[in-house]
């Protein structure tokens with residue numbers, strides 16, 4: 513691993529105390545940022561021998577302006593795959609990995625999960641943070657300049673493009689937006705991480721990712737939601753669970769008729785209408801280490817009942833991380849970046865989007881990595897077309 517001891521410490525802090533981090537005050541984040549800051553400098557220094565990205569430092573205010581052919585925004589599988597391809601093609605990319613951007617550590621959504629069992633190449637599975645450490649090391653190895661800051665603002669109105677973070681402005685001939693999305697979670701007693709919470713110990717936000725885990729096999733499971741994702745996740749989970757409850761706070765679903773019908777006619781699915789979860793509690797047979805059940809309230813009758821389940825999946829939607837774009841790229845009605853079919857090209861030539869920020873259908877690490885590769889190749893072709901880059905990819 514190419515991380516400095518301070519960066520390792522940072523990841524270890526995140527690994528050991530994610531819930532603490534989430535709840536932590538700004539002061540903790542600020543002091544941890546202070547730990548990270550010297551690493552950024554050392555990373556920049558380390559990679560300066562590998563990159564020709566030019567740097568201007570203003571003596572007045574410590575603000576840096578960096579120039580590059582390609583700036584990548586994001587730090588999940590899409591961003592790092594793009595960085596690996598682009599750095600091998602000698603584009604000398606600068607990558608903003610964010611600092612707790614949207615409440616998620618550098619590395620993206622996989623840093624919020626334990627075992628990743630469906631990423632090819634890891635037959636025994638791999639911890640999400642370890643997998644993202646490897647992505648990052650590989651980007652770094654080929655000379656990607658990684659900056660641990662969150663991008664606040666962009667200017668795509670003219671070329672070269674401008675990307676702004678707190679202490680740095682990057683001037684880039686092309687950009688890849690790979691800022692991902694955040695799976696929405698509900699907050700009730702026992703829903704969180706750490707002691708007393710069952711996140712990653714029975715509670716998940718991704719049925720496709722976690723549904724096949726042994727702890728869910730032939731056990732009663734529940735899904736919260738009422739849209740297409742909830743129907744799809746519940747139907748998917750019937751392969752593994754003994755019964756799947758859909759817990760929905762209203763008396764109708766907003767899912768499409770076809771998806772509803774598929775779920776409602778499935779003999780293993782039972783709907784709890786007008787219901788909300790108040791609390792998650794442990795399974796006594798497992799010394800309360802795993803989820804054992806839920807307290808569910810019927811919002812019409814007021815009745816509270818105990819529902820024995822070993823798995824609970826939030827299917828209440830995702831929020832793509834596109835606010836910082838401030839309307840400069842075409843977005844769809846849910847805020848996802850619109851790309852031309854079969855490509856990663858956005859509404860602005862020279863700006864590409866990869867991963868979950870432009871994908872509301874598959875939302876998997878391997879598909880994010882795939883589109884990250886596409887974006888890097890497309891950026892390289894764009895740079896060739898505008899006369900900025902000779903062909904290099906192999």
Ligand SMILES: Cc1cc2nc3c(=O)[nH]c(=O)nc-3n(C[C@H](O)[C@H](O)[C@H](O)COP(=O)(O)OP(=O)(O)OC[C@H]3O[C@@H](n4cnc5c(N)ncnc54)[C@H](O)[C@@H]3O)c2cc1C
Nearest residue numbers: 586587588589590610620621663692721867868875876877
């Ligand atoms: C709990 C959970 C478990 C999952 N398990 C699996 C699994 O087992 N297998 C699987 O294939 N998929 C799994 N997924 C889905 C997978 O994590 C995503 O599909 C994948 O991570 C998407 O990658 P991405 O590169 O698009 O971005 P993300 O992983 O979403 O990462 C993007 C990151 O970019 C950074 N960022 C955001 N905004 C900015 C900004 N303005 N400036 C700088 N940086 C920024 C943040 O760190 C952000 O998290 C899981 C998801 C969740 C939530």
